[in-house]
Amino acid sequence: MAMPMLMVDNYTVWAIKAQAILDVHTVWEAVAPGDAAVNARKDKTARALLLGALPEDVLLQVSTKLTAREVWDSLKVRFVGADRVRAARLATLRGKFDRLKMADGEELDVYGGRLAAMAARYANLGETLGDAALVKKLLDTVPDRLFPVVAGIEQFQDVTTMAFDEALGRLRVFDERVRCRGQDSGERTDGQLLYTAAQWRARERRQGGARDDDDGKSVASSSGGNRRGRCYKCGEHGHFKRECPELRKAPAAKRALLADAGVEDDRLL
Structure with a gap:
């Protein structure tokens, strides 16, 4: 099983695949030995597999690392950042997530994609944005036209255990039915009626009637x-x-x- 190539923007996915492949080759214990002593042969094999998955510029920087664990830790610091930098990035990301809101006229799928992208950015920093937080954010920030289905979900479903995809799917079904009936917004219809009445009064004044x-x-x-x-x-x-x-x-x-x-x-x- 060949190791995937590490790129600038795929460290999180690469690390998951690399760990699985090293585990298949029974050399992952060289990277995370725990309390057991590291087998020298396994350590060399794990180091060789890791170096073979690096581009030239990164390879030259970690070539001086003599063990597989040192190579792994060096890559983690390079692509994830030191603990202080990581904490600062997480704080900034949490602020962006708290301010996230569905814009007027924005498609539901587009907003769902923005939430999913936020979860991926959390994963890149080693944190997990669970379904419970995503579902709560989704239900709290959708526009008023989706309030009836939000109330139904919160009344008859356990939102703490609901999957994000399930909540998004329920909202999408309701939104499609509303759009098919031409009832996107009751306020828009009322505004049109008021505008028509104003036009009628202006017409009456022009006719001197x-x-x-x-x-x-x-x-x-x-x-x-x-x-x-x-x-x-x-x-x-x-x-x-x-x-x-x-x-x-x-x-x-x-x-x-x-x-x-x-x-x-x-x-x-």
Whole structure:
């Protein structure tokens, strides 16, 4: 089994594979001997396998290390960093994780990928970001449109033992169904209704349309008395129904009744 080549950005994965291969060759005990004495032949074999997996620039730097354990520790310090540097990087990473939040309009899969990438960065520093922390972060930072399914998950599932992929899958199913029904956001629909009402009022003002006598009165009073409404007796602009010339042409009795009716309507209005 050949050792994988160590690159600049794959130390964590490389270390996992290298440990497994050294263990298959029964020489991992030379790297992590514990309390037992190190077998010289196994130590040389482990050192040779490690050196064969290094690029030239790294190989020249660790070639002076005489044991497999020294080579392994040197690589770990080089790619992971000293303890103080590692602690500082972890503190910075924790701050970024705490501030992480799903942006407006961001796809759920994209945000899930960002969380998974954060877990990989923790692993590169030798720490583990477990499913419980990822699930809690996911449920706490999704937008309001996913709140119903979040409430259902927290009520009927044990989020402390739920896998991150399972939580992400449940949210994805709900999100797809909501999108298919065209109900991404209730606030957007309300805003459209309000905007349409505003457009309708503007259209009414452009047409100069007071819908009744009282609206005509309010328009006339607000503009200094220069504007008049539209008569709903003859349809002409410039006077109201009670002032319509058609009333003067009608018989006196009918005109009186209409005038009384007009006054009565005004009182009712």
